[in-house]
Amino acid sequence: MAEDPRWTTPADLAEYAYCPRAHYYRRNGTAPETPAAAAGTAYHRRRLGSERWRDEHPGLPWAVVALGALLLALAVLLGVR
């Protein structure tokens, strides 16, 4: 995010706290893509995406619960006959 080296990001600070040498490497080169980094990116995308989806569809879980109750009631009705 901070292409301008005069600017720092919270992730830069985290890396510096992790190891100043790693921070130095990052500032002076491109980070090698590792499986762990790719997995981290995918995890963030998945978790944050579903959090956003839940926020934007607040009524949907209630609708699913209502549908489930309806289906069970129907099953009871049909089963009794």
Next chain:
Amino acid sequence: MNPLAVLVLVATGVGCLLAGIVSLRRRAADRRWGGLVAIDAGRPITLRSDRYHLVGRPDALRRRPDGALVPVELKRRSAPSRGPFPSHVVQLGAYCLLIEEETGRAPPFGVLRYADREMVLPWDGRWRAEVLTTLRAAAAPYDGAADPTPAKCARCPWSPSCDASLAGRT
């Protein structure tokens, strides 16, 4: 009525009930820290401080009922048993500082959301001082310092080319 059809209805009904309840519980957990203001998945926000030359996009930003903003930082790993890692703390603190700079109001706390549980860290003067110290140190010319441990180096992408690496040693 065909017993198999009734069974399918029961199974689908139970499945819907469970899925709905799980989703409701997750949503309640999401909203524990307030309403969603921004999230780094389609609805991001960039926070910036000209004074500190600090810029960043929190994983999530939530607003509490009293109007205070709270940053939430997502971590893929399980919560460390001995408390959060310093790197996670300083990152979350940087977001707290950015919120303070952008809004003029300090967040009451920040949240580290690990895979298995959350940690709430109250934003105070001491933590703020730690963030500023790290900010100054990171902005200073590099002095050759390194902080290698076998565990850290094993996770570091620079390890194969780093002369200070302890990866593979016990």
